[in-house]
Amino acid sequence: MPGLTLQVAGEEAMLALGARLAAVTAGHGIVFLRGDLGAGKTTLSRGLLRGLGHVGAVKSPTFTLVEPYEIGALRVFHFDLYRLADPEELEFLGIRDYFAEDALCLIEWPERGSGVLPKPDLDITISQHAGGRDLHLQPGTERGLIWCEALNGPSNT
Numbered sequence: 001m002p003g004l005t006l007q008v009a010g011e012e013a014m015l016a017l018g019a020r021l022a023a024v025t026a027g028h029g030i031v032f033l034r035g036d037l038g039a040g041k042t043t044l045s046r047g048l049l050r051g052l053g054h055v056g057a058v059k060s061p062t063f064t065l066v067e068p069y070e071i072g073a074l075r076v077f078h079f080d081l082y083r084l085a086d087p088e089e090l091e092f093l094g095i096r097d098y099f100a101e102d103a104l105c106l107i108e109w110p111e112r113g114s115g116v117l118p119k120p121d122l123d124i125t126i127s128q129h130a131g132g133r134d135l136h137l138q139p140g141t142e143r144g145l146i147w148c149e150a151l152n153g154p155s156n157t
Contacts, residue, residue, distance in 0.1 A: 018047020035126035
């Protein structure tokens with residue numbers, strides 16, 4: 001499936017892209033977020049959660065591994081697997097219970113859960129460049145392809 005690369009300049013633009021992603025996902029699916037420390041994974045997640053209507057703080061769940069959000073009828077689970085020592089630890093968390101059809105799962109550092117995590121609808125890799133970030137969006141499912149097509153529209157960040 002063809003991917004999409006977007007350029008984002010600054011934190012406000014990353015938050016705005018997150019809000020656009022919220023609109024296209026409608027609060028359902030699986031999104032992997034890859035990139036170095038400080039690349040903007042949590043900022044993108046914050047924009048997405050706010051775009052879905054969350055008010056309040058959005059922090060990286062580095063120490064808790066998962067932060068649940070209930071936004072009206074939506075259930076969003078924000079994972080940060082950076083400190084995960086072994087993918088099998090996810091089984092002890094009951095990881096499979098989080099991937100219900102009516103939920104949205106945002107997963108930072110998905111490579112740490114390799115072999116346990118399901119295939120994502122969208123795999124986003126964030127890299128830094130002078131003046132901002134490049135985001136490469138790779139759909140993994142038909143749903144993810146539809147999201148990329150929607151994000152490639154005229155209000156590109």
